[in-house]
Amino acid sequence: xxxxxxxxxxxxxxxxxxxxxxxxxxxxxxxxxxxxxxxxxxxxxxxxxxxxxxxxxxxxxxxxxxxxxxxxxxxxxxxxxxxxxxxxxxxxxxxxxxxxxxxxxxxxxxxxxxxxxxxxxxxxxxxxxxxxxxxxxxxxxxxxxxxxxxxxxxxxxxxxxxxxxxxxxxxxxxxxxxxxxxxxxxxxxxxxxxxxxxxxxxxxxxxxxxxxxxxxxxxxxxxxxxxxxxxxxxxxxxxxxxxxxxxxxxxxxxxxxxxxxxxxxxxxxxxxxxxxxxxxxxxxxxxxxxxxxxxxxxxxxxxxxxxxxxxxxxxxxxxxxxxxxxxxxxxxxxxxxxxxxxxxxxxxxxxxxx
Ligand code: NAD
Numbered sequence: 001x002x003x004x005x006x007x008x009x010x011x012x013x014x015x016x017x018x019x020x021x022x023x024x025x026x027x028x029x030x031x032x033x034x035x036x037x038x039x040x041x042x043x044x045x046x047x048x049x050x051x052x053x054x055x056x057x058x059x060x061x062x063x064x065x066x067x068x069x070x071x072x073x074x075x076x077x078x079x080x081x082x083x084x085x086x087x088x089x090x091x092x093x094x095x096x097x098x099x100x101x102x103x104x105x106x107x108x109x110x111x112x113x114x115x116x117x118x119x120x121x122x123x124x125x126x127x128x129x130x131x132x133x134x135x136x137x138x139x140x141x142x143x144x145x146x147x148x149x150x151x152x153x154x155x156x157x158x159x160x161x162x163x164x165x166x167x168x169x170x171x172x173x174x175x176x177x178x179x180x181x182x183x184x185x186x187x188x189x190x191x192x193x194x195x196x197x198x199x200x201x202x203x204x205x206x207x208x209x210x211x212x213x214x215x216x217x218x219x220x221x222x223x224x225x226x227x228x229x230x231x232x233x234x235x236x237x238x239x240x241x242x243x244x245x246x247x248x249x250x251x252x253x254x255x256x257x258x259x260x261x262x263x264x265x266x267x268x269x270x271x272x273x274x275x276x277x278x279x280x281x282x283x284x285x286x287x288x289x290x291x292x293x294x295x296x297x298x299x300x301x302x303x304x305x306x307x308x309x310x311x312x313x314x315x316x317x318x319x320x321x322x323x324x325x326x327x328x329x330x331x332x333x334x335x336x337x338x339x340x341x342x343x344x345x346x347x348x349x350x351x352x353x354x
Pocket of ligand 1: 236
């Protein structure tokens with residue numbers, strides 16, 4: 001009953017469970033809203049402690065995709081899927097193929113892509129059984145790894161924030177604390193270094209740190225100390241929920257802008273961080289480069305067209321800041337408002353026809 005209430009509260013269109021004992025597949029697909037197009041979002045393979053946690057995650061992520069695609073003006077709605085279990089132990093080609101068949105049961109209302117626990121090869125296996133899939137690397141028309149496009153989008157947002165919040169037209173001399181230098185974080189370090197920014201990084205993976213040290217000589221701090229670094233920008237590129245009651249009193253930055261999903265542990269933390277005079281840039285707006293890039297596959301992938309669209313994140317960020325000032329509301333609330341306005345506008349012609 002509690003599960004049904006969750007679906008009603010946020011107007012989910014469809015949530016489907018798959019349980020195939022033969023191949024060990026337990027999965028959930030959630031389609032939140034298809035006003036703008038099919039519910040599109042990655043498949044996450046994760047060892048959830050129970051099904052309730054998996055449901056919670058897929059609902060939250062699927063709704064988040066509705067907002068991310070809407071504000072990015074993509075022809076997609078919100079969708080997401082999870083496969084429950086430890087990928088190291090459970091992942092087989094049979095299971096992934098069965099998951100592909102499961103996607104087909106939604107008849108195109110869900111389009112799958114890559115997420116945590118799913119590699120490029122896994123996505124290729126799923127694509128043997130379904131055509132409702134994007135971002136399959138190594139195939140004709142593939143947009144490839146989305147991370148460079150995500151990093152490019154975050155960089156555009158950082159430029160907009162430097163201009164509007166700090167009054168700086170260039171990034172040289174500005175200081176950045178980057179949490180996580182994996183795929184997206186590394187690309188950002190590279191771009192920021194090229195612009196003459198001062199960089200401090202952390203990562204739990206030594207290899208990731210060394211890769212940056214060899215080329216860009218950033219300052220390195222421990223994963224715990226990164227929150228205390230005095231800087232212009234704190235750039236979360238590792239984990240979600242890093243803006244929380246424990247970290248908020250510690251931040252010594254002016255702006256938080258990074259690629260990580262769901263950076264606010266709770267919406268209230270968005271208000272608390274602002275009280276400390278820190279500008280929080282809505283995560284789903286600025287980390288949308290990857291999905292914008294993948295979306296170009298729909299009409300035949302062109303890298304230059306895709307990156308032109310990703311670059312638009314700059315204008316979106318500026319618009320959010322201006323509206324935030326005019327409407328006297330926090331930027332992350334304005335972002336939600338803008339996404340909802342886009343969805344409502346798309347509904348209007350349909351209402352007239354009815
Ligand atoms: P990644 O796994 O390649 O890199 C993450 C890095 O963070 C790794 O090097 C990891 O060792 C490090 N890390 C993990 N825990 C840490 C901790 N406690 N402290 C410091 N470092 C830690 O992932 P990615 O693709 O670069 O994505 C980074 C973030 O951006 C993720 O939250 C992801 O969900 C989000 N994101 C990525 C994309 C994309 O296109 N890759 C798109 C949208 C959002």
